[in-house]
Amino acid sequence: MNNGKKNDYSSKELLILIDYRSQFYSSTLERGASLDLEQIKNGFEEKGYHVSVKQYGEVDFDGQNYKDTLVLYKSSEDPSLRYKDYIEDILLGLLYQGAILIPDFQYFRAHHNKVFMEIMRSSLKEKFGMPSAKYYGTYEEYLQNYSPASYPIVFKTAAGSKGSNVFIARSKKEADKIAKKISSTPSSFNQKLERENLIDKKGFLPISNNRGKFIVQDFVGDIPGDYKIVVYGGRYFTFYRENRLNDFRASGTLNYTFIDELPDAVLDFAKSAFTYFDVPFISIDVGYDGKQCYLFEFQFVEFGQRAVQRSNCYFQKSGDTWVRVEQKSKAEIEFVNSIHEYIQKQKGGENA
Ligand SMILES: Nc1ncnc2c1ncn2[C@@H]1O[C@H](COP(=O)(O)OP(=O)(O)O)[C@@H](O)[C@H]1O
Ligand SMILES: [Mg+2]
Structure with a gap:
């Protein structure tokens, strides 16, 4: 989304935007915690990026030129979305100067905004099932x-x-x-x-x-629960939530299970949703009635990290089969790796 021009991802300048409380995304490891910025910064530096971390209030449109800078940013779910609205001003300002947002602006707009999420879905060729x-x-x-x-x-x-x-x-x-x-x-x-x-x-x-x-x-009936699937690059982290008692809703329940197995149909569906969008990572809520998958919700920024931080495994497609890889993962490492892969992919696309 750069006024129709193709982005040039070759810059090594990486700006990480945090909020006035120094939060960046969220972590389930401690109450109210942020992802560990030091680890993220080090991770990117090891891969050769020049990283600067700034609060939104420190972005200097007057004194600096952000053209081609790669920008990682956080969103906000504050009541009435007032701070999110301010973030939007800064992000659009950066785009106006020619910076590159990762993920792109429309994915930020869809965060905590089911109206725009559905507008996006309506515009897709692939509808990903009802509803x-x-x-x-x-x-x-x-x-x-x-x-x-x-x-x-x-x-x-x-x-x-x-x-x-x-x-x-x-x-x-x-x-x-x-x-x-x-x-x-x-x-x-x-x-x-x-x-x-x-x-x-x-x-x-x-x-x-x-x-x-x-x-x-x-309304999609006969769905006993939903799968939360977080995809970082090629790794699929998941847990299953049963519907609340006498209720059609799964989200919000405390009854969730880290599962050792899930239907290939659900993983394939998650893979096609992830590949369809041009993003480094995605978090989706998927319902499955044994025949068809339903995409209840999709998020691209600021989603919860429980699936990554609390499960003992992830799933990965190897050839035609889904393989379960037994391993504890760190959200920060997955974050850095998938952003780096994404940037490499965009650069490859430009050269092709
Ligand atoms: N159209 C629908 N038909 C049936 N159940 C639904 C539908 N949309 C959502 N649900 C159920 O309600 C839950 C909450 O919906 P969701 O859109 O994910 O909102 P939230 O952002 O509050 O999690 C989902 O986890 C799912 O179990
Ligand atoms: Mg949900």
Whole structure:
């Protein structure tokens, strides 16, 4: 995403952006922990990169030129996504100067933003199974445009994790009630217009009081749980989550298992999703009903590292077969290796 120009990945200048708390991604090894920056920095230096680590607030657009600098960055899931919005300004500024974001900007935009995630999915040639989805910016847009072929349907707010903002509706009445509730954003602007008697036929149009964007998906039944699969380069780390008790949601459960085996169909599906996107790593939630895989969610930055840090193995495709490799892994090493591989691949592509 460099104004249509091809990126030149040959620079060895690598900028790592951290937040004001000095966090970079997250780690499950300690509560509230970041990935170990020292290890990441050393890892890249060993591979010949000149690494600088900066907080977002230290990016100097005036005094420095970031053209062709390779930039690794973190995202944020702060309430209302205010800090994420600020990060977006900095990242677009860097792109504007010709820096190269890894992964590319659209993958950042899809983070904690199911609306854009579904827009991306709708634009893909490969849809990766159902569920198909619609997305709305206001409750009014939903009322005007949405008519499902059948119920149940699943609502999700754009931001949300651990299943906390995922709801099922079994009738139109239930659906409208959920849509109204999850999009609610009461506005003092409307109250002011009303107070001052400014809403009339010639006057101001009130804005929607339901501007919290959300998506609606077809409900996929008969899925007992889902697979969380994190792919770093060619290594597939995974655990399985059973649905919560009397609930269709797996995400957010404490009942997860590190598994020794999983269906080849699920691994092949994960491989095709990973290869399809142009990214160094991916984290996906996959449902499987014994016949078909469903891609519930996909993330490219800032995803959780539990699968990598807590499992005793990973899966790797060797020829036509999936092999289980017994080994404890370090997220920092996987991170460095897959970014390096990705950069090499991009350079190879340019020379080809
Ligand atoms: N369309 C769907 N049909 C059936 N179950 C779903 C659907 N979408 C999500 N789920 C279930 O709900 C859980 C949470 O959904 P997900 O989109 O991953 O949101 P979150 O970001 O909160 O994890 C998933 O782990 C899956 O078990
Ligand atoms: Mg999920």
